[in-house]
Amino acid sequence: MTNFTIFLVLITIVCFLLIIVIMVQNPKGGGLSSSLGGSTQMGGVQKTTDFLDKSTWTLATILILLILLSSLSFPGMMGGSDSKIINEKEALTPAKPTTTTPAKPMDTPKK
Numbered sequence: 001m002t003n004f005t006i007f008l009v010l011i012t013i014v015c016f017l018l019i020i021v022i023m024v025q026n027p028k029g030g031g032l033s034s035s036l037g038g039s040t041q042m043g044g045v046q047k048t049t050d051f052l053d054k055s056t057w058t059l060a061t062i063l064i065l066l067i068l069l070s071s072l073s074f075p076g077m078m079g080g081s082d083s084k085i086i087n088e089k090e091a092l093t094p095a096k097p098t099t100t101t102p103a104k105p106m107d108t109p110k111k
Contacts, residue, residue, distance in 0.1 A: 007070030014066060018059040025052050 003073035004070060007066055007073060011063065011066045011070065014059055014063045018056070018063060021052060021055050021059060025056070
């Protein structure tokens with residue numbers, strides 16, 4: 001597998017995990033933390049909210065880093081072998097000066 005394919009698989013996994021973490025949260029403060037109960041659970045509700053918040057930011061940061069790194073390994077860009085602008089033969093051959101002939105002045109239409 002190429003580097004770009006590996007990055008694509010990792011980006012897909014991180015996106016899936018990020019979707020799950022966001023879906024577990026409730027925008028009004030409910031979500032997973034409200035269903036765990038009060039003080040009977042180890043860690044409590046506040047720890048769950050902190051964990052979900054930190055995991056969201058961590059996964060988002062990892063996603064951005066993977067996207068930036070994958071752009072460097074994209075086969076059609078600078079790193080690829082097919083993207084040479086100048087062939088090696090053209091780079092070694094000195095440029096030949098070209099001469100141009102002046103253009104003829106246009107005939108003016110008669111009235």
